[in-house]
Amino acid sequence: MDCQMPSMDELESRAWRGLIRVIELLPPALDAQMQRDSNLTHFEFMVLSMLRFAPDSTLRMTALAQGTNASLARLSHVCSRLEGRGLVERFDCPADRRATNVRLTAAGNECVIAAAPGHFATARALVIDHLTPEQLASLAEITEALGLRLDPENRTLPAVESGTPTE
Numbered sequence: 001m002d003c004q005m006p007s008m009d010e011l012e013s014r015a016w017r018g019l020i021r022v023i024e025l026l027p028p029a030l031d032a033q034m035q036r037d038s039n040l041t042h043f044e045f046m047v048l049s050m051l052r053f054a055p056d057s058t059l060r061m062t063a064l065a066q067g068t069n070a071s072l073a074r075l076s077h078v079c080s081r082l083e084g085r086g087l088v089e090r091f092d093c094p095a096d097r098r099a100t101n102v103r104l105t106a107a108g109n110e111c112v113i114a115a116a117p118g119h120f121a122t123a124r125a126l127v128i129d130h131l132t133p134e135q136l137a138s139l140a141e142i143t144e145a146l147g148l149r150l151d152p153e154n155r156t157l158p159a160v161e162s163g164t165p166t167e
Contacts, residue, residue, distance in 0.1 A: 026126065033122040038115035043068065044078055045119060048087060048112040051104035058103040060093055069156045087111055 008016060030042040038045070050067050051057050059067070065075045079102055082088045087108035093099035104112070131139060148154075 029126055030119075030122060033118060034115065037118040038111065040111070040115060041078075042119075043070070044082060045112065045115055047075070047078060047082065048104060048108055049116075051088065051102060052109060052112050054104075056103070057109065058101050061090075061100045061102055064102055066155045082108065 027042065034040045034042050034045055040048070046068055047064065050064060051059060061072060061075060061079070064070075065072050068075065070078075079088055079090060083090060085107075087105055089103050089105055090100050091103070093101045127139075128136065147156075
């Protein structure tokens, strides 16, 4: 029985190790800034952002879980914390009493608007500003290709399409 292990050439290995390094280092850096400046986790910011840009600032829990790539259990725990702080409210879905909706409150809207500039400044400081326009275009192309491969149905969506959220 021939048991060969697939391998990578030097460039493939370098690219793969680089991607893994960024995947491991970026989330805690984003969390640290959010915690320091806004008393939110990065995930909580993404939840609030998705709600902010949803119709009527409301989504079903299942849609919000899908959009943030979170389990319902994790999202429920996070929404409980956010609800306790008055940033979201949960209520029965009028169209399906078995489902729960989540709505961004006025305080949640103010919170996400206040947190956005720091988030974007951190994204610039950690990633955007260190790339040439050509590298940035390549990064966009690469992440779109990988995102399509990992999420062919485009179930997870960016919470903020571009720019800073405004009133």
